[in-house]
Amino acid sequence: MLLPKFDYHEPSSVDEAARLMGEIGGEASVLAGGTDLLVNMKMGKTVPKHVVSLSRIIELKEATREQGSLTIGACVTVADLRELEEVRAEYKGLFEGAGSLGSPLIRNLATVGGNLVTARPAADLPPSLIAYGATIGLKKETGERTLLLEEFFRGPGETMIEPGEILCTVVLREPPPYSGGGYVKLGVRRALEISLVNVAAFLALDGPSGPVREARVVLGAVAPKPIRALSAEHVLIGERPDEALFEKAGEAAANDAKPIDDFRASAEYRREMVKVLTRRALRQAYEEAKLREWRRWK
Amino acid sequence: MKTMITLTVNGLKHELAVEPNRTLLDVLRYDLELTGTKKGCDMGECGSCTVILNGKPVNSCLVLAVQAKGSEITTIEGLKTADGLHPLQQAFVDKGAIQCGFCSPGMILSASSLLQRNPSPTEEEIRTALSGNLCRCTGYQKIIEAVRSVAERDEG
Numbered sequence: 001m002l003l004p005k006f007d008y009h010e011p012s013s014v015d016e017a018a019r020l021m022g023e024i025g026g027e028a029s030v031l032a033g034g035t036d037l038l039v040n041m042k043m044g045k046t047v048p049k050h051v052v053s054l055s056r057i058i059e060l061k062e063a064t065r066e067q068g069s070l071t072i073g074a075c076v077t078v079a080d081l082r083e084l085e086e087v088r089a090e091y092k093g094l095f096e097g098a099g100s101l102g103s104p105l106i107r108n109l110a111t112v113g114g115n116l117v118t119a120r121p122a123a124d125l126p127p128s129l130i131a132y133g134a135t136i137g138l139k140k141e142t143g144e145r146t147l148l149l150e151e152f153f154r155g156p157g158e159t160m161i162e163p164g165e166i167l168c169t170v171v172l173r174e175p176p177p178y179s180g181g182g183y184v185k186l187g188v189r190r191a192l193e194i195s196l197v198n199v200a201a202f203l204a205l206d207g208p209s210g211p212v213r214e215a216r217v218v219l220g221a222v223a224p225k226p227i228r229a230l231s232a233e234h235v236l237i238g239e240r241p242d243e244a245l246f247e248k249a250g251e252a253a254a255n256d257a258k259p260i261d262d263f264r265a266s267a268e269y270r271r272e273m274v275k276v277l278t279r280r281a282l283r284q285a286y287e288e289a290k291l292r293e294w295r296r297w298k
Numbered sequence: 299m300k301t302m303i304t305l306t307v308n309g310l311k312h313e314l315a316v317e318p319n320r321t322l323l324d325v326l327r328y329d330l331e332l333t334g335t336k337k338g339c340d341m342g343e344c345g346s347c348t349v350i351l352n353g354k355p356v357n358s359c360l361v362l363a364v365q366a367k368g369s370e371i372t373t374i375e376g377l378k379t380a381d382g383l384h385p386l387q388q389a390f391v392d393k394g395a396i397q398c399g400f401c402s403p404g405m406i407l408s409a410s411s412l413l414q415r416n417p418s419p420t421e422e423e424i425r426t427a428l429s430g431n432l433c434r435c436t437g438y439q440k441i442i443e444a445v446r447s448v449a450e451r452d453e454g
Contacts, residue, residue: 001340008301008318008364031365038321038360039341051318055365079354103430104408105345108354109361191429192343 001042009052014059014139017052017166022141024050025164031055032075033110035102036118060113060168068174071137074113074167078125079104081112091172092288093128093181093200093281100124100183103191113167116152119159120194122221126153127200128183129170130226131216137169144168153225179204179214180288182281186273195221196265197273199253201281203241203289210240217249217278222257222270229253232278241289246282253278303367307332308376316363323347323358326373334374334403338432345431348404349373355411357430374403377410385448386410395444397435404431409445418449 009028011017021028029048031037032055040046054060060075063084070086081087082098101124102110115125116136126149134149141164149170152159161167175181183200187193198221204214215236217229232253239245259270300315307330316325323340326332326349338346340359347358350372377384383391386406390396395405405428412419412427419427424445425438433441 003319003321003362005317005319007299008362010364031362034360034362034365035342035357038362042340051362053362053365102342103345104427105348105355105357105430106342106360108351108356191426 003038003041004044004047006048006051009050010056011052011054012056014057014166014168017054017057018139018141018164020052021164021166024052025140028052030117030166032114033077035106035110036114054166070172070174072112072170072172074116074169075111077108078102078110078112078115079107082107090175091128091132091181092284093131093183093202094125094172096183097124097128097185097198097200100185100187100190100193106192112170116149116170117159117161117167119153119155119157119225121156121223121225122195122198123226124185124195124198124220126226127198127218127220128181129172130218130228131181131183131200131202132172132175133202133216135171136167137171138162138165139168140165146171150228155224175292176204176214177293178207178289179292180285180290182284182288184277184280184284186277194264197221197259197270197277199274199277199281201278201285203236203282203285205241205289208290211238212236212241215249217253217281219253219257219274219278222259222274227256227258229256229274229278231256236282241282241286243283246279246286249282250275250278301364301367303364305363305366305368306370308372314363318362318364320363321359322349322351322361322363322366322371325363326358326371332373332375336400336403338400343432344401345404345408346401348407348431350407350411353411355408372407374407377406384410386413386445389444389448390441393440393444393447395436395440401431401433405433405441409448413445413449419445421446424449 028050031053060073063072130150181202185198200218202216215233217232220226232249235249254275257274259267261267336346338344342357342360349358
């Protein structure tokens with residue numbers, strides 16, 4: 001398949017990229033990993049006049065830890081994300097999510113930022129990132145802003161990103177003591193698979209046996225965008241974490257889901273699976289939370 | 299408008315003038331005539347276009363040649379040594395892990411990259427490492443066995 005013709009730009013800094021996007025943003029596509037953009041261009045779904053590649057911008061490929069937060073550059077690949085010591089040790093839900101995205105070959109190209117701006121309702125990174133309360137940094141020629149990731153998505157392929165704007169960073173706060181996360185994806189195969197349902201959970205407890213101080217449950221592929229299961233969170237907060245509570249939270253989450261019927265699965269099946277996956281994700285989060293005592297990042 | 303790029307492919311430096319809308323896969327196949335890298339789905343699903351780009355296996359159909367400017371690339375043609383076939387290539391022959399052969403270059407490159415990082419992987423790790431490479435005829439069992447035979451040899 002041939003790619004349509006376009007002018008290619010390769011800025012070497014975020015400032016230069018923002019200036020360029022300010023001039024041609026309306027007619028340009030931003031190229032990061034290319035695993036979605038090139039496919040869409042080959043299928044003729046996207047025909048940009050200009051392609052602005054971020055691949056030469058070193059600052060977007062770095063991850064830095066400072067003052068109780070981890071800042072991940074938007075062009076960190078999904079494979080490199082899994083190699084970050086913090087992600088392995090402190091954000092297990094994100095580690096899981098990154099491991100179920102695409103295939104090893106795709107993960108070596110695909111970027112963290114790309115998996116967010118494409119805004120696919122079944123994407124693998126948004127649920128856990130939202131569950132961990134991630135914020136994102138956006139930049140354009142005239143300034144920059146920070147947004148809660150949860151507020152970034154509008155619907156399939158639609159985000160709050162403005163013309164000329166570039167997603168530059170994803171920021172995670174240091175996990176509180178007695179907190180943990182989990183992510184469970186359901187698909188019919190284990191690689192190159194679009195989730196039928198995916199669920200991420202985050203719990204922060206007052207002590208090793210509870211009660212639950214903070215809870216976030218995020219559902220993917222059962223609404224036009226990843227959504228918080230607010231009534232499930234309500235069920236959890238203030239209670240002692242155990243199987244019976246997770247069961248109740250699962251039922252509440254199933255009610256929060258707004259799944260559709262399609263060729264991958266029926267709405268009824270998806271709703272039932274939300275119940276099961278929420279329970280499992282909460283179990284994972286709790287197992288981790290019990291063990292994580294207060295230890296500040298050095 | 300064509301851009302000048304330098305690619306180091308299998309240790310050889312090439313200067314090329316390429317249009318920005320050409321994929322690395324097409325440049326390897328049509329400009330450098332390295333047709334061991336196969337073009338299957340051209341959509342990043344099948345893995346038959348796998349090459350090692352700066353030490354990591356990727357789908358070359360999803361990379362623009364201009365993005366690869368200055369990179370080091372290994373294709374299946376670059377695996378053989380002075381002594382003959384790469385041990386993985388020989389293992390694919392010995393174990394009959396090959397029928398039509400279309401997936402073999404990608405399978406072997408993904409496997410070689412795994413063994414470089416992890417010389418004695420478990421079966422699960424082999425299966426995961428090859429999960430982006432599809433085979434439609436031999437089936438996976440013999441391919442996994444071929445990779446295991448090389449891994450075990452490394453261990454002893």
